[in-house]
Amino acid sequence: MAVTVSAEGAPAEQARPLDDEPGPRSWARAFNDLRQGWRQRPLWGYLGWQDIKQRYRRSILGPLWISISMAVIATAMGILYGALFQEDIKTFLPYVATGLLIWNFVQGCILEGSEVFIANEGLIRFLPAPLSLHVYRLVWRQTLFFAHNVIIWVILMIIFPHPLGWASFMAIPAFALLVLNGGWITILSGIIATRFRDIPPIVASLTQLLFFMTPIVWSYDRLRDNPAVAERAQIAELNPVMHFVEILRQPMLGDAIVWRHWLVVGVITVVGWGAALVCMRNYRSRVAYWV
Template sequence: MRADLARMTSEPEGEAPASQSRTMKAAWADLVRGLGQHELWLLLGWQDIKQRYRRSVLGPLWITIATGVMALALGLLYSVLFKVPIAEFLPHVTVGLIMWGFISGCIKEGADIFIDNEGLIKQLPSALSVHVYRLVWKQTLFLAHNMVIWLILVLIFPRNLGWDLLLAIPAFALLIINGVWVAMFFGIVATRYRDISPLLEAGTQLLFYVTPIVWMTSTLQENMAEMGSRAKLAQLNPLYHYLEIVRAPLIGAPLPAYHWWIVIGFTVCGVILALIAMRQWRFRVSYWV
């Protein structure tokens, strides 16, 4: 096993490690080199899942069962409270929970990604981004398992999805790109400042309640007319737009174009922010862990 890892992480002869240069080009080269070491992070991500559910009969399906039970409970409860038909509200909650699992996993586990991989970082000469790709790959596998719940809902509550369903593919791609920069940025910062991780844990929990996952923005505006324009404050939450570009195609809801532009804008800014953090501090991570 160790020999295989060494082979996957070996540096090409005659090339200097990119970490020796504090430039944006070198930071980008780390991302590219890590992507090229896909055999390594694909293997490590799969091993993470096997290790987590070792000796378990159902394995990762436990996450699917837990997500499905939570979606069913919250969907039934809040559909009654908000007086929304269950056929409309349950798919909204379910897809929201599935996507939230991916987003929150990249944020919370991303903060500890380099700390948890201290041994590999110090012993194997791989690109720093390998550990980030490993995390995002693992979260993607969890998301794929949970999409079984969505398939079941489509069969129970048939919806006219149409060709708009294909919009979920670029939306998933944007989520993955954001998962990479989020894990990279917070992973580097939280390795240097260890208080960041518990702050992100608490902050992510708070974001769950202010993001329209178990509630709908349309219902909020209808049931709280006395609040007027204040009900539209949910639009200021960027995670709302991230959820919408994936959820709307999957449940057959209309998707205004401004959601895409907001997500693309945040994605570009986030990638630049992660590259700046890599340029400044990525070569210090091995000393901080």
């Protein structure tokens, strides 16, 4: 509000044009929310780490249970499905374990992302903080889970050596893409699920189905090389999660890089963030009323 002085010497208020100040539905406020949330890295970084510590607060091994649980599941699935599909355990166990490692990150962003704002109802109502803070906190927590579980991959690479080379460094940008996509998935599903509370259980059911449609405990290459089902195997590529798993699993196991998967992930990243930003622009200001 600007203040001017009239000819008589009395102060007179001059209204600021409404067009100068962005309304609740504006790109400026949506991008500013993301910037302000990123600037509060010490806060959501600390909160994400505390989430893990609280989960294992009274246990002796603490966060090591994250890796132990993952190792038990990966070993059991690798041995079971390896026997069913007659796979070589030396190659199939690292294949399954690496796939589960990536899947847990994707699944965490999908499932917890759909409830990220609902779970933080108290903070959203009474703490003047950007919405993106809760998104960064969730993605950071999933990154810490992933980092804990990488120890399983290291152990398997020692027990069952794979021909890792310079191409294995592609795992770094691949994981960066996973983190980037985890952000828009959390924003989009979180806002929609806050408005429609039936979404989280639906997402949970679909995620279970998505697990069996993704080549984690079964090999897409072996299915594709089977002449009887080679054409049907291409249907698996309609599953977007498959491409996210492959861009990271291939360099982690020393396999040849298939750039088709990177192209698909790149397109999904652009489209997904576009949809998330539109959702942030239109409905960011309503989340506090919906929780």
